[in-house]
Amino acid sequence: MPFSSSFCSLNANAIISLFVFALFCLHISFSSSAKNSKRQRIIRIPIVRPKMPSFKHFTNRSVVMDAQSFLKRKFGGLTKHRRNLNGPMSGNSMGQWSLPSDQNEPNSLQLIDYGNTQYFGTILIGFPPQQFQVLFDTGSSNLWVPCKGCNDSACLTHRQFSCHNSVGCQMAGQDFDIVYGTGSASGVLLQDVVCFGNLSVSLCTNTTQKFGCSMSEPGDVFSNAAFDGILGMAWNSISTDAAVQPLAQIFENDDCEEKVFAFWLNKDDFGDDPRGAKGGQMTLCGTDKSRYKEPIFWIPLIATDYWRISIDSVSVFFPRSNAVGVSLMGRPMSAILDTGTSLIAGPPSVVNAINAQIGAQDFAFGWLSLNCDLLDSLPTIVFTLSGHNFSFSPRDYVLQTGPVSCLSGFTAVELSANLWILGDVFIAKYYSIFDHANKRIGLAEAEG
Secondary structure: OOEEEEEEEEOOOOOHHHHHHHHHHHHHHHHHHHHHHOOOOOOOEEEEEOOOOOOOHOOOHHHHHHHHHHHHHHHHHOOOOOOOOOOOOOOOOOOOOOOOOOOOOOOOOEEEEEEOOEEEEEEEOOOEEEEEEEEOOOOOOEEEEEEOOOOOOHHHHOOEOOEEEOOOOEEEEHHHHEEOOEEEEEEEEEEOEEEEEEEOOEEEEEOOEEEEEEEEOOOOOOOOOOOEEEEOOOHHHOOOOOOOOOHHHHHOOOOOOOOOEEEEOOOOOOOOOOOOEEEEEEEEEEOHHHEEEOOOEEEEEEEEOOOOHHHHHHEEEEEOOOOOOEEEEOOOOOEEEEOOOOOOOEEEEHHHHHHOOOOOEEEEEEEEEEEEHHHHHHHHEEEEEEEEEEEHHHHHHEEOOOOEEEOEEEEEEEOOEEEEEHHHHHHHHHHHHEEEOEEEEEEEEEEO
């Protein structure tokens, strides 16, 4: 049924429907009248980061191979107008943690870092709103969730969207089919309202927002996942079926004072809480100035597909040395800032040289171990982006997985076009601002 003002003039005999529609009209009317106040509101989304996995976790061959193949599936076929979505790892491939039951901030959306690699949180779809936990992914551009009527195990173990129970839901008249390498999802495209936040504080699209409603999720890729679906945060040029991603529609509707979203990741230890420590924060429509130090360095995008920028060089600087840094790149390369990757991944020729310089030794299935006692003697790694230097000390790029066990935060993955993926290790050091309006990324030293 089309969404319009005609909802408010239904047959008088449909008392229950009229009541629901009236609430819907009131909701839309309030959203419209509150537009100016919405444009000034910054939505703060707390991130809960789970406890660091045990050292044994990193010696599990299936875990490591899944992680490596995930990156290759996600970015290995990179082209400017790639049509397939990027896929997540299977739900049990990077460990599982129970989710926190409490919400410290009642007016904010809880965001979870699952398996220390991917962030997910709650969104609302339709009216009355139906709640879903979706993976927030800056490396893809489509939204999909399981659909009512899907009988695959992956659907039955997750929330399912009911178009029948939403007054504004419409069929878009298209099918969708998304391939993830070892997994896939297919179904129909729907149109409805999508909201970030909760009933009291939220930002919403209009009811023309397209999203996939999955009727088939064969295999085990999604069966054990802690999230219901995926919400892409990259650019529309890589979306399937010409669908505008929800954040892009919110920005196009001029609902934000600043058309940006930003991530701050807590660099502190994870602590002993098995549910996870305070992991950080994502903001929509602005930044949290308490989470970074000025200045912000702005880096232009080299393409509006992923959040893709250019790397001028990568250099190594040893302590107590007057020598200039050793450059490890012969020419500029490209990089994607990706919230769905936990390490810094890059071309083997460069990453292997970095790991050799820091004394990392082969440990298991591609992981490289370090002597934790030697951290202070290790070099600083400097990424030069658009003429600005971004440095990483050993304590920034080394993962301490136990009292005496350390692993390198750099991993070698052969991707197309000498591509780098700048994941959590990078974002934890530098507050990352994704600026839609100006097609750029802002980086500032994180604090707090």
